[in-house]
C-alpha cells in the first residue's frame with residue numbers, strides 16, 4: 148500500500164453526540180464562566196481543544212482490558228501487567244503508580260528536594276514547578292533561548308542549554324541541585340522536542356556532577372517521533388527503540404499517562420535507584436494508595452498497560468502528529484502567527500502577535516480563547532501570563548515572552564473536518580482582530596491561578612457580543 152497521507156490507522160466504532168449551540172448561548176456561557184475556558188461546562192463546547200490530557204479515545208482492546216480489572220486491594224494482576232509494559236517500553240526498574248502525573252511530581256519533589264535547593268528544567272510546567280516550590284526548591288529554566296522565540300524554526304527547541312546548566316552548577320554547587328527535570332516535547336514551548344544528542348549530553352554533564360536526571364516522560368513518544376524524522380541516524384529506527392534509548396540515559400521519570408499512553412486517568416513514577424524506590428513506596432501510601440495501585444483502579448492500570456503498547460505503534464504516532472500538522476499548516480498558509488515548527492500535541496497561536504492592540508496587562512491569550520469560543524464553540528487554553536502566574540519573589544505579574552493560545556488535539560477523537568472548523572474560525576478572527584477585547588482579572592486563586600481565575604471585559608474594552616450586530620463576525 149503506497150502511503151501518502153497521515154490518515155488514521157483505525158475506524159470509528161462508537162460516536163459521542165455533541166450539542167450544537169447558538170452564538171447567544173455561547174455568549175451567555177462564557178460570561179457565566181468568567182471568560183475562563185476552564186470554567187465552561189463541556190456540554191456547551193463543540194470542539195474541545197482545551198487539552199490532550201485524559202481526553203483521548205481508548206481502543207476496543209483497551210476497553211476489553213477494562214473488563215479484566217482485578218480490583219484486589221493489594222497485588223492486582225493489572226499492576227504486574229503495567230509494570231511489565233513500563234519495563235518493556237520505558238526500561239526503568241521500579242514502578243510506582245500514581246493517580247496522574249502531578250501525583251508522581253509530588254512524590255519526587257518531596258523525596259528529593261530540600262528547602263533552598265535549585266531544580267533546573269527545560270522550561271517550567273505549571274504543576275511540576277508548583278510541587279518543586281512547595282518542597283522548598285527554586286525552579287531554574289535552562290532551556291535554549293530559541294525556545295522563547297515563537298518564530299524560530301530550530302528543530303529541537305526543547306534542548307537544554309549546557310552553558311546555562313554549567314553556570315547554575317558553578318553558582319549554587321552540585322550538592323544544592325537534587326536533580327534535573329528533563330521534559331520531552333516541551334509543553335509550554337509549544338510541544339517542542341529535545342534531540343537525542345542533547346539528552347545524552349545533558350545527562351552526561353549532570354552525571355559527571357552526581358546530579359540525577361528525571362525525565363518528564365509525559366510526551367516522550369511524540370518526542371521520539373521527532374527524533375526519528377529530524378535527527379540524523381534515526382530514520383530507520385523504530386519509535387519503540389528510540390523511546391527506550393531516551394529513557395536509558397536518565398535515572399527515572401514522572402509520567403502523566405493521560406497523554407501519550409492513551410488513557411483517561413493515570414500516571415506513574417519510575418526509577419532505577421533501589422533506595423529511592425523504597426522511599427517512594429513508603430510515601431505513595433500516604434498520598435495516593437498502596438504501591439500496587441497508587442490511586443488507580445485495577446482496570447485503569449490494565450488500560451494503561453495496553454495504551455503504552457499502542458502508543459509506540461508507528462502508524463498511530465504518524466497519524467497523531469500528522470493531524471496536528473494538518474491544522475498547523477492550514478493556519479500557517481493563512482498567515483496566522485503560530486509557534487514554529489508545529490509541535491507534537493497541539494498548535495500554539497502567538498496571541499501577542501495575533502492581537503497587537505491588546506496590552507499584555509489585558510491578557511491577549513486569555514482574550515483570544517474567549518473570543519474563539521464565542522465564534523465557533525471551540526475551546527482552547529491560555530498558555531501565557533495567566534498560566535505563568537506571579538513572580539515568586541516580587542509578587543508582581545510576570546509576563547513571559549510566550550503569550551500563547553493552545554489548540555490541543557486529543558488523540559484519536561476528532562476528524563479532519565473538525566480541524567477545518569477550527570482553522571476557519573481562527574482565520575476569521577485573525578482577519579478581524581479588532582473584534583477581540585482585552586480582559587482584566589477579577590478573581591485570582593492562590594495556587595495555579597489559570598484553572599479558576601475569573602475575568603471581566605477590561606474597562607474601556609468591548610467583547611464582540613457588545614458590538615452592534617452589524618459589526619459582528621457572522622457564523623451560524
Ligand code: F0G
Pocket residue numbers: 197198199200247248249250272274275330334363365366402403404405413414
Ligand atoms: N507534565 C507535563 C509536561 C504536562 O503536560 C502535565 C499535564 C503534567 C506534567 C501533569 O500531569 O495533569 O496528569 O497531573 N498537562 C495537562 C495539559 C494538564 O493540559 O497540558 P497531570
